Amino acid sequence: MTVTTSVTDTATSLLRFATAGSVDDGKSTLVGRLLHDSKSVLTDQLEAVAHASRDRGTGAPDLALLTDGLRAEREQGITIDVAYRYFATPRRRFILADTPGHVQYTRNMVTGASTARTAVVLVDARNGVVEQTRRHLAVAALLRVPYVLLAVNKMDLVGYTEAVFAAMAAEFTAYARELGVCQVTAVPVSALAGDNVVTPSAHMDWYGGPTVLEYLETVPVVTDPAAEPARFPVQYTIRPQTTTHPDYRGYAGRIASGVLRVGEPVTVLPSGRTSTIAAIDALGHSADIAWAPQSIILHLADDLDVSRGDLITPTTDTPHLTQDVEATVCHLADRPLLPGARVLLKHTTRTVRAFVKDISSRLTLEDLSQHPKPGRLNANDIGRVTLRTAEPLALDPYATSRHTGSFLLIDPTDGTTLAGGVAE
Amino acid sequence: MNAHVSADPYVLSHLEVLESEAVHVFREVAGEFERPVLLFSGGKDSIVMLHLALKAFAPAMPPFGLLHVDTGHNFPEVMAYRDRVVAGLGLRLHVASVQEAIDAGRVRERPDGTRNPLQTVPLLEAIGAHRFDAVFGGGRRDEEKARAKERVFSLRDEFGGWDPRRQRPELWQLYNGRHAPGEHVRVFPLSNFTELDVWQYIAREKIELPSIYFAHEREVFARDGMWLAPGGWGGPREGESVVRRQVRYRTVGDMSCTGAVDSTAATVAEVIAEITASRLTERGASRADDRLSEAAMEDRKREGYF
Numbered sequence A: 001m002t003v004t005t006s007v008t009d010t011a012t013s014l015l016r017f018a019t020a021g022s023v024d025d026g027k028s029t030l031v032g033r034l035l036h037d038s039k040s041v042l043t044d045q046l047e048a049v050a051h052a053s054r055d056r057g058t059g060a061p062d063l064a065l066l067t068d069g070l071r072a073e074r075e076q077g078i079t080i081d082v083a084y085r086y087f088a089t090p091r092r093r094f095i096l097a098d099t100p101g102h103v104q105y106t107r108n109m110v111t112g113a114s115t116a117r118t119a120v121v122l123v124d125a126r127n128g129v130v131e132q133t134r135r136h137l138a139v140a141a142l143l144r145v146p147y148v149l150l151a152v153n154k155m156d157l158v159g160y161t162e163a164v165f166a167a168m169a170a171e172f173t174a175y176a177r178e179l180g181v182c183q184v185t186a187v188p189v190s191a192l193a194g195d196n197v198v199t200p201s202a203h204m205d206w207y208g209g210p211t212v213l214e215y216l217e218t219v220p221v222v223t224d225p226a227a228e229p230a231r232f233p234v235q236y237t238i239r240p241q242t243t244t245h246p247d248y249r250g251y252a253g254r255i256a257s258g259v260l261r262v263g264e265p266v267t268v269l270p271s272g273r274t275s276t277i278a279a280i281d282a283l284g285h286s287a288d289i290a291w292a293p294q295s296i297i298l299h300l301a302d303d304l305d306v307s308r309g310d311l312i313t314p315t316t317d318t319p320h321l322t323q324d325v326e327a328t329v330c331h332l333a334d335r336p337l338l339p340g341a342r343v344l345l346k347h348t349t350r351t352v353r354a355f356v357k358d359i360s361s362r363l364t365l366e367d368l369s370q371h372p373k374p375g376r377l378n379a380n381d382i383g384r385v386t387l388r389t390a391e392p393l394a395l396d397p398y399a400t401s402r403h404t405g406s407f408l409l410i411d412p413t414d415g416t417t418l419a420g421g422v423a424e
Numbered sequence B: 001m002n003a004h005v006s007a008d009p010y011v012l013s014h015l016e017v018l019e020s021e022a023v024h025v026f027r028e029v030a031g032e033f034e035r036p037v038l039l040f041s042g043g044k045d046s047i048v049m050l051h052l053a054l055k056a057f058a059p060a061m062p063p064f065g066l067l068h069v070d071t072g073h074n075f076p077e078v079m080a081y082r083d084r085v086v087a088g089l090g091l092r093l094h095v096a097s098v099q100e101a102i103d104a105g106r107v108r109e110r111p112d113g114t115r116n117p118l119q120t121v122p123l124l125e126a127i128g129a130h131r132f133d134a135v136f137g138g139g140r141r142d143e144e145k146a147r148a149k150e151r152v153f154s155l156r157d158e159f160g161g162w163d164p165r166r167q168r169p170e171l172w173q174l175y176n177g178r179h180a181p182g183e184h185v186r187v188f189p190l191s192n193f194t195e196l197d198v199w200q201y202i203a204r205e206k207i208e209l210p211s212i213y214f215a216h217e218r219e220v221f222a223r224d225g226m227w228l229a230p231g232g233w234g235g236p237r238e239g240e241s242v243v244r245r246q247v248r249y250r251t252v253g254d255m256s257c258t259g260a261v262d263s264t265a266a267t268v269a270e271v272i273a274e275i276t277a278s279r280l281t282e283r284g285a286s287r288a289d290d291r292l293s294e295a296a297m298e299d300r301k302r303e304g305y306f
Helices: A027-037 A043-055 A071-076 A103-114 A131-142 A162-179 A212-218 B014-032 B044-057 B076-089 B098-103 B116-130 B195-205 B268-277 B282-286 B296-302
Strands: A013-020 A083-089 A092-098 A118-124 A147-153 A183-188 A236-238 A250-254 A259-261 A265-269 A273-281 A289-291 A295-300 A311-314 A321-331 A342-347 A350-364 A369-372 A382-394 A406-410 A417-423 B036-039 B065-070 B093-097 B134-136 B153-156 B184-187 B216-223 B226-228 B242-249 B260-262
Touching: A013 A027, A013 A103, A013 A131, A013 B014, A027 A083, A027 A092, A027 A118, A027 A212, A092 A103, A092 A212, A103 A131, A103 A321, A103 A417, A118 A131, A118 A162, A131 A162, A131 A321, A147 A162, A147 A212, A162 A183, A183 A212, A236 B014, A250 B014, A259 A273, A295 B014, A321 A350, A321 A406, A342 A382, B014 B044, B014 B134, B014 B195, B036 B044, B044 B076, B044 B195, B065 B098, B065 B116, B093 B098, B093 B116, B098 B116, B195 B268, B226 B260
Parallel strands: A013 A092, A013 A118, A118 A147, A147 A183, B036 B065, B036 B134, B065 B093, B134 B184
Antiparallel strands: A083 A092, A236 A250, A250 A295, A259 A289, A265 A273, A265 A311, A273 A295, A321 A382, A321 A417, A342 A350, A342 A406, A350 A369, A350 A382, A406 A417, B153 B184, B216 B226, B216 B242, B242 B260
């Protein structure tokens, strides 16, 4: 640890979460309310919103305007792209990936959910769990977002009735269980009136659970690294070759998962050579132990040929090497993905050539049915594919590790990101 | 560690997480690009960015130099700081000059004297001349609405333009840096830092800053509700009277559009206390260049601005 000062006593935990829901569900209003009521909106931002609301002839300041960033979005009243928002309470710092909810933006929700510990799914209390809700939940499940919060919004429009909320919470939880999402919490809210977003509602005495903010402040932010396999993708070799450090040779990278200890026997993949961890530099001080997601420099006892793209793992727990990848991908690009396509596959710090051997099925998110042999995947489609890579990959199942089980497919001709994939 | 953090031995504070991610970004670029460069203005964000770059490669030096887009209207304290840091570290500094571009007729001076928007042309010229393929910028997503939609790796076409509809999706922390010849990638290691995080990190790391970030007596005049410093850039105008006040700067840019705020904060801890209590965003309080229109930043980014 570095020397602490009184200022760093404000060090706190960091939660990344994603929202999913559409303009019609009041998502922008909910996010605006969260920022506004947690005192994260400052005077000049509020003035700008009030000014813009007046220009548009709306009466009260439209909190949704706090979050609509681009001109096209303001003109069309929609959200095009993932926006990242930042706010803090005395208990925690938050990074919100605010994603649009419409079907043509599944890829944006996938993007937001890929780094989220929690997903907040919004429904309109008048409409309940609709196809779109099921799609949002399925994306959260596919990307293994550990915690899901159902926010039943616009409770003011259904008379704050408990039975309406209870029915939706039950339906949502049952569907979540089907998808394997166990950690579901439901909150009845009115983003417009401010009920249960930050402040407990005066209209719903029957509800005894947390507000949306209380939930976000208390949901666990970290998994236990000791429970995961240790994985260290090498990013860069540090060799100063200076008079003060003539023989220094360290492997820089960020621990993707698990815990590494000095003295531990390790294997370098894909070569399979073995050594032991001789030392760990943790950004300016040496350490006996380091864990995900720390960025460190690792020193090995033996002089091996190690370079960017290699994966260092404990010898007792190495991933399986493969050139045949079975995965589910979300297609992100406007041009379709076809069988036989030649692509680049980026996994951790390693990029290899690959081709699409087969697209075995396309998933319909609304009812989780698989359509066999779709022939192609279009933008926002989610499907199962088989890939063949030119070189072996040290791939973990995504269920084991979000970092070493995920990859990108890239178009080798122009660098476009084609798809995000999760290995089986 | 404090009472907020559980006794779990594997917990990292938010600053440690942000630091690790920024270091990861620097190392990704070093591993995947031929000719990176770091934009360095001597402002606090670029100072923090340089500090992180040094940490990412220590005990070796970062495998890239610095680029300063010089508006010609700099605070002398900031220039002195820049030169001292560069000399002390032995890093290579490239300077792209707005004044030279004006003198050569490639850029036209604006009637309001503001040179911040004029930085785009010399920046793109320098990127082209040196064939930089990755340009580190200190932009943060919390600064402004258009920046909230910015990627960590932001692809720019041969005109340096940013097309929000053509942005690549960015999943997990897998950054795609591939680009065609002539294109380059802007990289923002501080994407997820807020103004407060930057200051807390400065405190934690005991990073030295130019003196103008702390309260000092200075001659200023009022314009557009901000305290501006008189100088050769075109202030004060007739009817604008100069007064002496105790102020500090929350952001440091071109003198013509960077306002000071009334402040008594003389130390990092006092600045943090002031920010925590402030009811204005840093750009709203002190940057005229963002007030030009509701879409000011978006428009400048489309043209190739930082």
